[in-house]
Amino acid sequence: MDKLLIEGGVRLAGETAISGAKNAALPILCAALLTREPMTFTNVPQLNDIDTLLKLLGQMGVKVSRDNATVTLDASAIDNPVAPYEMVKTMRASILVLGPLVARCGEARVSLPGGCAIGARPVDQHIKGLQAMGAQVTVEHGYVHAVVPRLRGARLFTDMVTVTGTENLMMAACLADGETVIENAAREPEVVDLANCLVAMGARISGAGTDVIRIRGVERLNGATHRIMPDRIETGTYLCAAAATGGEIRLTRTSTAYLDAVVDKLMDAGCDVVAERDAIRLKAPARLTAVNIRTSPYPAFPTDMQAQFMAINAVASGAAMIRETIFENRFMHAVELQRLGADIRIDGNTAVVQGVERLQGATVMATDLRASASLVIAGLVAEGETVIERIYHLDRGYERLEEKLAALGARVRRVA
Numbered sequence: 001m002d003k004l005l006i007e008g009g010v011r012l013a014g015e016t017a018i019s020g021a022k023n024a025a026l027p028i029l030c031a032a033l034l035t036r037e038p039m040t041f042t043n044v045p046q047l048n049d050i051d052t053l054l055k056l057l058g059q060m061g062v063k064v065s066r067d068n069a070t071v072t073l074d075a076s077a078i079d080n081p082v083a084p085y086e087m088v089k090t091m092r093a094s095i096l097v098l099g100p101l102v103a104r105c106g107e108a109r110v111s112l113p114g115g116c117a118i119g120a121r122p123v124d125q126h127i128k129g130l131q132a133m134g135a136q137v138t139v140e141h142g143y144v145h146a147v148v149p150r151l152r153g154a155r156l157f158t159d160m161v162t163v164t165g166t167e168n169l170m171m172a173a174c175l176a177d178g179e180t181v182i183e184n185a186a187r188e189p190e191v192v193d194l195a196n197c198l199v200a201m202g203a204r205i206s207g208a209g210t211d212v213i214r215i216r217g218v219e220r221l222n223g224a225t226h227r228i229m230p231d232r233i234e235t236g237t238y239l240c241a242a243a244a245t246g247g248e249i250r251l252t253r254t255s256t257a258y259l260d261a262v263v264d265k266l267m268d269a270g271c272d273v274v275a276e277r278d279a280i281r282l283k284a285p286a287r288l289t290a291v292n293i294r295t296s297p298y299p300a301f302p303t304d305m306q307a308q309f310m311a312i313n314a315v316a317s318g319a320a321m322i323r324e325t326i327f328e329n330r331f332m333h334a335v336e337l338q339r340l341g342a343d344i345r346i347d348g349n350t351a352v353v354q355g356v357e358r359l360q361g362a363t364v365m366a367t368d369l370r371a372s373a374s375l376v377i378a379g380l381v382a383e384g385e386t387v388i389e390r391i392y393h394l395d396r397g398y399e400r401l402e403e404k405l406a407a408l409g410a411r412v413r414r415v416a
């Protein structure tokens, strides 16, 4: 199994480009299931999660072609509306085929998804929404089985803000009979990117980006071309990596547009952040100041950036409190950061991080995607060599990580 070797202590400097967003590309590729006409997507990141999803769509009968960052999907014939366990066990987002398949085929069998081990992550809200739209849904032998002649519009209210739940129900509602209103909807930029793609396909959607989304169902959707938005979490991760090393970088093909909460914290930590047209510059002080974090749904601070901020707080001056309010088990990186010498105490959903002067390289194990990113950041700062095991998590969500870090001067390489 591949490992990442990092020789720490280099101040990151230079420029690198940000890829398309994993968490926008995954639902948007699933939207192709809603139309018989071909769809073209650009700026699709080359990631293991995308490969998994394209394989999954392929075995349903979707014709897939790919040329670097451009993917064309032709779902004119879906002969097998099934998502088998073997294909979905590594990826939470595979549940996103459920809504489109039920809406288009009137039936779907989707294995309960896997993904990052950061909490129980049930899909009860997805199921509740489809039931309210008239689907008969059963969960048996680890599969969600949904059947309905045609979904009908309904008023949906989710118990909590759920990103993929909102996306699944919004896609399903596009082909339903009548109007659907999703209340307590997720406002994440990736939901808006999906809505923009659906609108280009002929869907009638208003309110995406607010907590009430209205969808008037149509008989059919058409093909379209859509460019995937930049990855705000990849952007934030590189900003943190530069900040932790006292570096100065410029990230291109991205913007601060959806990163207010993250940029605000980086500035509180002492960094200069300058927004340019389609680029961001960051200049970090020699040592950061620790910053308190509380994760919450967008537009508040994203849970997908919590681990990276734990890494930067670990080497900052002072102490900080980190509260995780979205997932019940998203502090797995703390013990691994402790191996590198970090001073972190966990109490329930709160971590108290006391910054230390220096971390020392060690062998650590990646446990989930963003936990892995936090170990990379810590490894870049630590004295000596850090070995990160189980980096397949990183390959799910960071395109060409070593190459991009190397472009910024990091001494990092992958070994088998």
Ligand SMILES: CC(=O)N[C@H]1[C@@H](OP(=O)(O)OP(=O)(O)OC[C@H]2O[C@@H](n3ccc(=O)[nH]c3=O)[C@H](O)[C@@H]2O)O[C@H](CO)[C@@H](O)[C@@H]1O
Pocket (backbone or CB within 6 Å): 023, 026, 092, 093, 119, 120, 121, 122, 123, 124, 125, 126, 127, 160, 161, 162, 163, 164, 165, 303, 304, 326, 327, 328
């Ligand atoms: C592929 C993708 O876009 N993944 C993102 C998405 O995950 P995902 O969409 O899975 O996360 P949700 O927003 O659904 O989860 C929020 C909370 O609601 C709970 N919940 C959710 C649905 C449900 O039916 N029942 C239920 O109890 C979850 O366990 C969690 O505690 O949003 C998360 C929160 O911003 C991010 O960390 C993930 O990177």
Ligand SMILES: C=C(OP(=O)(O)O)C(=O)O
Pocket (backbone or CB within 6 Å): 023, 091, 092, 093, 115, 116, 304, 369, 370, 397
């Ligand atoms: C948790 C994440 O991914 P997933 O929802 O696909 O597990 C993530 O992107 O940080």
